Amino acid sequence: MEKHKNIPAAATWDEKGYWQLGEKNEAGKEIGIWKGWRVEGQLYWTTAYGDGNPPFLYTGFHPDGTISQEGNWYGDNKWLGIYRWTKSDNPTTEPFPGGGGEKNPIIWMAEFDYKEEGIITAQRYYNKKKQRVSMDGELLPERPVTVPENAHYVSKNLASDGAAFWVVGPVDARIGKYIGDYAEYDLNGNTILKRVYNPETFSVVEQYTYENGKLFNSGLYKPDEKLFQTYHPDTDPPVVKESKLYRNKETDEQITQYDVEGNMLYSARLEEVNDQHKRRYYNGTLVFEGIRNADHAKAPSLVRYFYAGGAILIDYTSNGDGTGLWRLYDETGQELLTLPVLNETEANKKNSWEKFLPFFSSYKNDTSEADWTVVIDNFKTTHKRFVIREKIHALPVPEHLENELKKVDWTTIETAMTDGGKKLPVAINGLLAEEEELAIAGSNTIWYEIEHQGSIYEATYKVATIVARMLPFYTDKPTVQANGLSFLYEVLSQSGIDYHKKLFKELVTAFKPSIQFIIQRATDKDDAIAFQAQYLLCQTGKFIPEGENILKQEWLNPLHSDFRKAYAAFSLGDFYLNAKQEEKLIAEFSAAFPTETNKLLRLVLAIQLASATKKEALDPWLAELAEALTSPEAIEEDFDKLQPFIADFDVQEYVLMVLESAGKEKLEAHMDLLVEALPGAHALKQVTLFEVMFPILFPNRAALKKNTPVRKKALLAAAAVIDAHPGFLNHKEVFIECEIPYDSNKLRQLAAQ
Numbered sequence: 001m002e003k004h005k006n007i008p009a010a011a012t013w014d015e016k017g018y019w020q021l022g023e024k025n026e027a028g029k030e031i032g033i034w035k036g037w038r039v040e041g042q043l044y045w046t047t048a049y050g051d052g053n054p055p056f057l058y059t060g061f062h063p064d065g066t067i068s069q070e071g072n073w074y075g076d077n078k079w080l081g082i083y084r085w086t087k088s089d090n091p092t093t094e095p096f097p098g099g100g101g102e103k104n105p106i107i108w109m110a111e112f113d114y115k116e117e118g119i120i121t122a123q124r125y126y127n128k129k130k131q132r133v134s135m136d137g138e139l140l141p142e143r144p145v146t147v148p149e150n151a152h153y154v155s156k157n158l159a160s161d162g163a164a165f166w167v168v169g170p171v172d173a174r175i176g177k178y179i180g181d182y183a184e185y186d187l188n189g190n191t192i193l194k195r196v197y198n199p200e201t202f203s204v205v206e207q208y209t210y211e212n213g214k215l216f217n218s219g220l221y222k223p224d225e226k227l228f229q230t231y232h233p234d235t236d237p238p239v240v241k242e243s244k245l246y247r248n249k250e251t252d253e254q255i256t257q258y259d260v261e262g263n264m265l266y267s268a269r270l271e272e273v274n275d276q277h278k279r280r281y282y283n284g285t286l287v288f289e290g291i292r293n294a295d296h297a298k299a300p301s302l303v304r305y306f307y308a309g310g311a312i313l314i315d316y317t318s319n320g321d322g323t324g325l326w327r328l329y330d331e332t333g334q335e336l337l338t339l340p341v342l343n344e345t346e347a348n349k350k351n352s353w354e355k356f357l358p359f360f361s362s363y364k365n366d367t368s369e370a371d372w373t374v375v376i377d378n379f380k381t382t383h384k385r386f387v388i389r390e391k392i393h394a395l396p397v398p399e400h401l402e403n404e405l406k407k408v409d410w411t412t413i414e415t416a417m418t419d420g421g422k423k424l425p426v427a428i429n430g431l432l433a434e435e436e437e438l439a440i441a442g443s444n445t446i447w448y449e450i451e452h453q454g455s456i457y458e459a460t461y462k463v464a465t466i467v468a469r470m471l472p473f474y475t476d477k478p479t480v481q482a483n484g485l486s487f488l489y490e491v492l493s494q495s496g497i498d499y500h501k502k503l504f505k506e507l508v509t510a511f512k513p514s515i516q517f518i519i520q521r522a523t524d525k526d527d528a529i530a531f532q533a534q535y536l537l538c539q540t541g542k543f544i545p546e547g548e549n550i551l552k553q554e555w556l557n558p559l560h561s562d563f564r565k566a567y568a569a570f571s572l573g574d575f576y577l578n579a580k581q582e583e584k585l586i587a588e589f590s591a592a593f594p595t596e597t598n599k600l601l602r603l604v605l606a607i608q609l610a611s612a613t614k615k616e617a618l619d620p621w622l623a624e625l626a627e628a629l630t631s632p633e634a635i636e637e638d639f640d641k642l643q644p645f646i647a648d649f650d651v652q653e654y655v656l657m658v659l660e661s662a663g664k665e666k667l668e669a670h671m672d673l674l675v676e677a678l679p680g681a682h683a684l685k686q687v688t689l690f691e692v693m694f695p696i697l698f699p700n701r702a703a704l705k706k707n708t709p710v711r712k713k714a715l716l717a718a719a720a721v722i723d724a725h726p727g728f729l730n731h732k733e734v735f736i737e738c739e740i741p742y743d744s745n746k747l748r749q750l751a752a753q
Helices: 344-350 371-394 399-405 420-431 436-450 458-474 478-492 501-509 512-522 527-539 547-556 562-578 582-595 599-616 619-630 651-660 664-677 683-697 701-705 709-724 729-737 744-752
Strands: 012-014 018-024 030-037 043-048 056-061 067-073 079-086 109-116 119-126 152-154 165-168 180-185 191-197 204-211 214-222 225-231 240-247 252-258 264-272 277-282 285-291 302-306 312-318 324-329 335-341
Touching: 018 043, 119 152, 277 371, 285 371, 312 371, 324 371, 335 371, 371 420, 371 436, 399 420, 399 458, 420 436, 420 458, 420 478, 436 458, 436 478, 458 478, 458 501, 458 512, 478 512, 478 527, 512 527, 512 547, 527 547, 527 562, 547 562, 562 582, 562 599, 582 599, 582 619, 599 619, 599 651, 619 651, 619 664, 619 683, 651 683, 664 683, 664 709, 683 709, 683 729, 709 729, 709 744
Parallel strands: none
Antiparallel strands: 012 018, 018 030, 030 043, 043 056, 056 067, 067 079, 079 109, 109 119, 152 165, 165 180, 180 191, 191 204, 204 214, 214 225, 225 240, 240 252, 252 264, 264 277, 277 285, 285 302, 302 312, 312 324, 324 335
16 A cells, blocks of 8 residues: 655554554564654554553644544553543544543533443533533533532533432443432432442342432342332431332232331231232231132132131131122130121122222321221221112112103213113112211212212213202201202312303202202301302302302391402302303402402402403402402412312412413513512412413514513513522423523523613
8 A cells, every 4th residue: 555755754554544654573563652653644643652661641632733543542442540631623523522522512622531341430611712521512510519629510501300400330341331329419419319239130129219319219130129219308317217128029019117316117018929929028927818719719728817816806707609708806716797798709809808998008107006906996887888889779768869760861871980870860869868877878979970080971960860859859858958959069060061061050040949949048157158158159140049148148248257258249240250240240240349449359350351351351450450460368268268160270370370371461561570579489389370471472483572661671580580499390380381592691681682
């Protein structure tokens, strides 16, 4: 191969792709300075072999002649000490460490510390001014003295949770995995996390997490054993609060609780001998053993609960026909109670044989009852439910109720559970029983079938309509009427109950025969009774007008408390809205608003007025809402009691929804209040304020570059919040959703435009 003119004639070709030249001693070892050249003639590298004994200083060069790499080589793939990479201003074929820095124009130099072959113990990055930066080019903050010198900085942009931190730990550079001791620190120098990695498998064998610099929990991992521990928050040194030990492929689980002095409170253990055979222990003593049959049609071969001394507490005997009997004993063996099982197959499917044990997840540090006590209580509770269920099934069904029940096909009606409709006729009869425990049991069964996680069904309306139609038949039984009315209140309190217009109308008009009874209760001295009835009246506004005058009287009654008047005002407002009589609402509430002095009542009036007028809402009403949004402290406790009008929303969330209906143009004039409230608000409340401000002040990206005084204040306030709560995910999500830069520096730059 022809040599470039810049390459010495004595240089020899190396199959690795370069020309090289240097001396060797009598033993054939390289000595002195060796040089390598690229085919194009540029100096490629130099290696200082000295007398032939390592370390050998290696220097790499970019094609423009500037240094690209420097480090001490010990032969083969062994490098020790500091190894440095430097970029070039010109095109180059020289490598730079991966991880993003190779493409980042801010990063100019990288240094890795090698303490043994292939193992990095420190990483440092620099910009062109030789200032320390993170892997993405951010200037490093001051390193707290508690953070080791060899730790490297991870900026918030690279952190998984958006919170910057320091990290230290050896890395096997050959595969890019941590080994040995690893630690993370927050920007104040508090320990966040510690781990120990297995150097052969690279898996975590120990882990410790910290909160506010104190040990919070830990995990120890062995091949067939895992130990997780949490610690009491205010002890020094740390004291274990709870430990969870998993063995035998996690089929054996033991939980142990400790007091603040480290003394064991109790322990519970679940042992799965196999899929069918289980045991439970409390403080090391057997409390339960069950052996099920893999064939669900067959009875278990053994089910027993034990007292602390080993005596049988509960056992199960099969009758051999798919049914059986539970027996509860005292410690002398005397039978106390029996409980039949009517379907062993179903019990097998649901694994009901362990039903009297406490849930394993229920063991907490403040659990005070031993398993034996819980088992006895659970048995007695189950027995009582069985007796009540039998009583409900034995209740005669009045003719007036039976006639209503026949109008519904309970086998096909839509319910929360697949076969729940079949249970409802008996449950409705139970709800209308005079005996309180039967009424409670009936109500519980009904709710299980007519509501699930906020969803309502055809059965919700049908059951409530029947109950409403039954009320006139129980005028001589006030307890039944009161229970029925409370049930109807709970049904009409469900979110979205009026979505199904036809069924809702049928339900509400079923109140007509009982309207005088409801009105009577709406003026009851007991607030709880009155509020339930008033809510029912407000829901009937479209179909039953009689409630209007009563609600108005309740609102204006000078003898009532301010809260009761506020509740009545809310009810009256909803009555008008439901009846499509917004003009009445606006006339009456707008006349009362200017002279009303009670803060809660003023807010209720403003809410109803803004709800009725929407984009025509007047500034004084909106100002009242904005003030409640920024300074809710004076009213939030009472506002939270305005159920079910406000559902689960707090005052700020509810007012936010009302404000949104007024339109963005009107609201911008009231944003100063929100901006001023930002710095002093709780972090989670700031989320609510951002959700209001951003869509109004910055409806699109162009608005970010069109400053107004209030927009400038909002940008600066948002920047201050980011600095005060770096990486707070709830904040970040709102910024991203509203397309606002989640970067305090960028926000300040926008504000300065």
